[in-house]
Structures are given as C-alpha cells and as structure tokens.
Amino acid sequence: MLDDTSDPFMLARAAQRRAIRRRRRAARKNPFAGAPGADETPYLSPTQRQGRRAEDRARRHLEAAGAQVLQHNLRCQAGEIDLVCLDGGVLVFVEVRHRHSPRFGGAAASVDHAKQQRLARAAAWFLPQLARRYFAGRTPPCRFDVIAIDGAELAWLRGVFQAPP
Template identity: 55%
Template sequence: MNPDDHGLPFLLAREARQRAARRRRRAQPGPRRATPPARSPAQRAGDVHEEAAARLLAARGLRLLARNLRCRHGEIDLAMREGDTLVLVEVRARRNGRYGGAAASIDAAKQARLARAAACWLPRLARAHWAGATPAARFDAVVFEGGRPAWLRGVFWIP
C-alpha cells in the first residue's frame, strides 16, 4: 500500500512527526564551548590556595598525581603520593576563625563525602600509579587561616 493512498491525514501526521524530530534535534546540547566559563572570585581564590598547597606539599617531598578529582559524590582537591601511601588532600581557607576556622569546616559530613569520592577514584589511581595494587590511603588537609598555611597530616584514614 502506497502512503499517498492514505491521503491528507497521513501526510499531516508525517509532517508533524518530522517537525517534532527537528525540534528535538535543535534542543539537544551542541558541542562544548571552546573556552571554559568564567570562574567566580571565590573559585579563583580557591585555585590560588590549591596551588599554594600543592607547592607546600611538593616542597615537603610529596609528588602530585592529580588535581580536582570530581565524581558524583564530591571532589578531592589534590591526590599526592608519599612513599607507598596515597595522600588525598582537602584544601580549606578561612579569613578568620569566627566559626571555628578552616580545619573545623571538615566535619563528619564532609569526611563522608570525601571518603565516597575516594572510593570512586581509588581503583583508577591504583591502576595508574601502583600497578593495580591498592595503596594505603590517608586524608590530609592544608588549611589557610589568615593567609598562612598549615599542613594537617592524617586528618582521617580510609580503612
């Protein structure tokens, strides 16, 4: 049976389906932008603190493996290696200690998010830097209080 035998209702329905398909294609996201979106002042300040923390830890003998490891559970600011230990670093900064300071902002909920993010990234880091063997892993923090950094080793460990 030829589609033209159905007449006008068939043609109108086919045209409606074609228009809908064109709308769906136009609504799909296109290629990513060539330039990243502008970063906010707080994000730029965070970038400066992360860079300072990476330099501080590198000067103390740690080797940088990765930065800003994001997954759906959270973000790990720095992944570093100290001997055979994977060191996951959280960088926090506060202008003043009015609300407990930078170290106090790493509460139990933040630690749980970091542990979930670490579970997400640990297999990949182990494959890339430990030939697949799971390394011992600990969480450190570099906190900036009033612009001065402090390295807190072993804030918590991954069992």
C-alpha cells in the same frame, strides 16, 4: 500618559534588555567568550578563583615538602578530591580549606563529619583507577590530609581521619 521614548527610565531599561539578550546570544555561541583566560579555562567566580589560588598554594607547599602531586580536582558524583599526591609510599587524598578568619572555627574545623564522608566516598570511587595507573593495580596505603589556610597561615594536617572500612 508619557510616550515610552521620552521616559529616561524606560529607555535605560530597554537598553539593559537589549544588552542582556546580546550577552545571552553570545554565550550560546561561545560559553567562554569574553571571560578572563577564555582560551584556558571556563569563567570562574571570584570565590572559585580564590579557591583555585588556595589549591595552587597548597600544591606548591606539598611539592616543596617532597610530596609528588599526581592529580587535582577529581570530581565524581560522590564528591570532589582537591589534590591526590604520593608522600613516601602512601597515596594521600588532600582537602584544601581556606578561611579569611578563624571566627567560625577556622579552615580545619570546616572539615566536619559530613565532609569527611563525602571525601571517603569520592576516594573510594577513584582508588581503583589510581591504583591501576600509579601502583600497577595494587591498592596502596592511603591517608586523608587537610591543608588548612587561615589568612596567610598554612598548616598541613596529616592523617586527619580514617575512611570507614
């Protein structure tokens, strides 16, 4: 039988284990060490970075169209609201969807009934806080919009669905 120190595979595997242990120890000390933009935000996966870019693009589009973006990435147990903006006197909850191709129905079609329910629950959760902060406690008229990004094409779909009463 060969000695563990003479087998290149075993040597490589031991080096991998040591490297993994070092990374885990470093991550426990500082979970954001070595991540891109570590001083600003936690590490994001490639898919999360792509989603962040789509939300930034949607935000710029809304602001260029005259809407005032109030909040972004509101998270609660009920779900997440990508963008909250003021369009005229209407409080708008915006879901941003991005797809590379329309092969499976495109970005707009991905906001199905279950997603609409999650958005409505999350909006109901945040509405009292938003009303206090931006509308002096009065509940404003609300609308649910979708910004669908299919490849390079962006479409702002207003009033896509109504929240259940």
